[in-house]
Structures are given as structure tokens and as C-alpha cells.
Amino acid sequence: MSMYSQSLLALKQRIKECDDHRQRRKLRHKRQLYLMQRGCCYCCKERVFADISIRTRKGLIATIEHIECYYVNKNDKIENKVVTCYNCNQHRGTIPLEQFIVLLVAKQWDEIRKLHRIFQKEIRDIYDERLARRQAEADRALVASTENHAV
Numbered sequence: 001m002s003m004y005s006q007s008l009l010a011l012k013q014r015i016k017e018c019d020d021h022r023q024r025r026k027l028r029h030k031r032q033l034y035l036m037q038r039g040c041c042y043c044c045k046e047r048v049f050a051d052i053s054i055r056t057r058k059g060l061i062a063t064i065e066h067i068e069c070y071y072v073n074k075n076d077k078i079e080n081k082v083v084t085c086y087n088c089n090q091h092r093g094t095i096p097l098e099q100f101i102v103l104l105v106a107k108q109w110d111e112i113r114k115l116h117r118i119f120q121k122e123i124r125d126i127y128d129e130r131l132a133r134r135q136a137e138a139d140r141a142l143v144a145s146t147e148n149h150a151v
Contacts, residue, residue: 004039004049011051030064033083042082043092043101063089067097071126094119 011031018024034050041048041062048062065084068075071094084092092100093116103112 004047007049007051008034008039014051026064029078029081030062030083032078033064033081034062037083040083041085041088043084043088043097043104046085048083048085061086065089065092065097069094069096092116094122 008031011027011034015024015027015031018027031050034048039047039050039062042065046060048060050062052061062083063086064081065088066075067080067082070076070080073080082097088100088104091104091112095103095112095115096119099115100112103115
């Protein structure tokens, strides 16, 4: 039995033993995507291990990556996920996936770093805007409740 098969069996065992339904769902998604992609990273096409229980280089462990950034659209469905190796997951950051793959194939590392900083700032701005909106809503609700009590 190959180490890849062993890692897939280890992942299956972790799914069975998992008590937390959210974590179990994530592990099931990982297994489904791993099988659909035939054990290869979506970005670099390297063969990856399904579970971390197989001791190997960290870069070859399968990780879940969102196609569209989760912070932007809050889409956590399996259709918005792919399996990537740890290295591609870390290098991508918040760069759109298809754009990252084009740069990865061309080995344009400086461009990847530059885009990573740009998109990270955009994501931070979106997050700050949502936070400010929630704070304003909370302030309005507080003012409305104090006006109702004053009457």
C-alpha cells in the first residue's frame, strides 16, 4: 500500500473519530476534493498527502483552499473549494486563484508577492468596512433603545 493510500485511510479514520460536526464536514470536503482531484494540488499539480499523520515534508500536505476568498463572499460550500498543497496555499494568500495559477506556471514570484500585498490590503479594507457598518448598526440600535426607555 502506498503512502498516499495510507494517508487517505488515515483521513477516513479521522472523519470517523471526529466528534465536532463542523470539523467532520471540513474533513469530508477535504476527502471528496482529494479524490476528485486524484490526490494532486489544484495549482501546481504535485502529488499531495491527504492527512498530516503521514510524516513527510510539510509542503506536500493537502490543504483546503477557497476559490473565491471566504472573507469576500462567505461561501464555504464545496463548490468554492479545492485541494492545494501547503506551499501553494501559503504563497497564494488572497490573490484570485486563477491569476495565482497563471503566475505560478510562469514562475513570476515577484509579481505574486506584489499582488499578495495588494489583495491583502483590499481584503482588509472590506473587513474594516463591514466592521464599521456593524458598529453603526449597533450604535443606532442603542440610541433607539435608550429613546424608547426615555419616553
